[in-house]
Amino acid sequence: MNYETYYIPANYTDAGRILGIFEIRNMVEAVLLGVPLLAACLRLLPFDLATRVVVALVLFVPVAGTALMGISGDSLSRHLKSWIGWRRARRVLTYRGGGPV
Numbered sequence: 001m002n003y004e005t006y007y008i009p010a011n012y013t014d015a016g017r018i019l020g021i022f023e024i025r026n027m028v029e030a031v032l033l034g035v036p037l038l039a040a041c042l043r044l045l046p047f048d049l050a051t052r053v054v055v056a057l058v059l060f061v062p063v064a065g066t067a068l069m070g071i072s073g074d075s076l077s078r079h080l081k082s083w084i085g086w087r088r089a090r091r092v093l094t095y096r097g098g099g100p101v
Contacts, residue, residue, distance in 0.1 A: 022068050025075045030067035033076075034060050 014020040018027050041056035071079040 023070075023075065025077075026068050026070050029076050030064045033067050034064035037063055 011020065017023055022030075038056050038060050041059060042052055045052045045055060047055070067076055070076060074082070
């Protein structure tokens with residue numbers, strides 16, 4: 001029997017990722033959540049520029065970081081969709097007493 005050997009490159013899992021770390025979907029969600037937040041902070045806050053930048057970064061970094069990492073390996077939109085599906089399909093179990101002991 002003649003078997004052919006195929007070598008898998010070390011970076012085969014980097015496909016579909018930006019910088020080899022972040023999924024494209026997570027990056028898009030981070031931009032969609034972060035840029036309007038950053039723009040609103042820089043335009044609407046009535047402080048001087050340095051204070052606006054600090055406040056914007058305090059709000060922007062956690063929001064964009066969470067969007068980049070995702071929750072439990074899923075993007076935020078996937079996680080939200082599965083959470084909404086779970087909320088709709090859940091049932092409340094109640095004990096009504098009786099039955100075999």
